Amino acid sequence: MQLDTWLLFAGAAIALAMAPGPNNLLAMFNGARYGVSSAAVGGIGRIVAFALMIVVTAAGLGVVLAASETAFLVIKWGGAVYLVWLGLKSWFAKVNDSDETTGPAELMVNPGPFNLAKTEFLTAIGNPKAILIFTAFFPQFLDPAVAYGPQFTVMGVTFIAMETSVLLAYGLLGGQVKGLIKSARHMRMLNRVSGTLLVGAGVLLALTDRSRTTA
Template sequence: MQLETWLLFIGTTFFVSIAPGPNNLLAMFNGARHGVSAAAVGGIGRLIAFALMITVTAMGLGIVLGASEIAFGIIKWGGAIYLVYLGLKSWFAKVSEGKDNGSDGTAEALMPYPGAMTLARTEFFTAIGNPKAILFFTALFPQFLAPDVAYGGQFAVMGATFIALEGTVLLGYGLIGGQVKGVIRSARHMRWLNRISGSLLMAAGVLLAFTSRSRSAV
C-alpha cells in the first residue's frame, strides 16, 4: 500500500471512528463510572469484535451478509434488542448510598467495578451486533486496494490501522468520561448518569432496528 493511499485511509476511517456510536458511548460512560482504565479494558472487547469483522470481510463473507436479507435482519435485531437491554439495565442499575457504607460518596463507592470480563463482553456484543459495521468494511476497504498488490497484506495493514485508530478513539472517550467521574459525589448524580446512559443506548437500539442495508453509516 502506498503512503498516500494509507494516509487517505487513516483520514477517512478516523472520522468514522470518532462518531458517537454505541461503543463510544459505552467507553465514555465506563470512564465516568469507573475511570479511564475501565474504558480501556472494556474497549478490548470492541477491538476483538472489529478484528473478527475485518477478517470476515477479507474472506469475502461480508458480501454474503450484504446479499442476505435474513442474515442481516437476524444480526440487526439481535443487536438492537441487546442495546435496549443494556439501556434498561443502566437505567435501573442499583446505586449505593455512599454515606450508608461509610464511604465518601465517590463513583467507586456508588457503583462497584463490574469486572474486566463483563466490560469487555458488553463492548464485544455491542460491536458484533451491528451488521452495518461489516457492510462498512466491505464497502470501504476495497476502495483502497491496489489491484497489482496482494490483497492479504493490504487488508492486514488497513485492519491494523483501523484497530489502532479505534483504540485511540475509545481512550479519548474514556478520558472525556473520566472528567465526569470527578464530579460524581452522590447517589443522585450516579442515577442521573445511568439514566442518561440508558436513554442513549435504548435510542441507539431503536435506530439500529430501523436501519437498512442501503444506508452507509455504521
C-alpha cells in the first residue's frame, strides 16, 4: 500500500472511530463509573469484535452478509434490543446510598473485566452497520495491481489501532467526569444519562436501513 493511500485511509479510519456510537458511550461511562483502566479492559471486547468483522470481510463473507436482508435484520434487531436492555439496566442500576461513600468506586460495584469486555463485544457485534462499513469502506483503498491480502492486513491493523486509541480517549474523557462524582445522586444522574443515550442508540439502530452505513 502506498504511503499516501495509507495516510488517507488512516485519516478516514480515525474519523469513523471517533463517531459517538454505542461502544464509545460505553467506554466513556465505564471510565466515569469505574476508571480509565476498566474502560480500557472493557474495550478489549470491542476490539475482538471488530477484528472478527474485519476477518469476515476479508474472507468475502461480509459481502454475503451485507447482501442478505434476513441476516441484516436479525443482527440489527438483536443489537437494538440489547442496547435498550443495557440502557434500562443502567437507568435502574443499584447505587450505594450510604453516607460513608466518598467516590464512584464505593457507589457502584465494578462488574469485573470479563463482564465489561463481554458487554462491549456484544454491543459491537450486534451492530450490522460495522460489517457494511468494512465492506464499503476498505475496498475503496485497495490497489488492484497489488496483492489483496497484505493490503487488507495493513488496513485491518491500522483500523484496530485507531479504534484502540479512540476508546482510550473516550475512557480518559469519562475518567475526568469520575472526579466530579461525589454522591449517590451524582451517580444516579450519570446512570440515567447513560441509560437514556443507550436506549436512544438502540432505537436509532432499529430505525436504520442498509442504505445508511455511518457508525
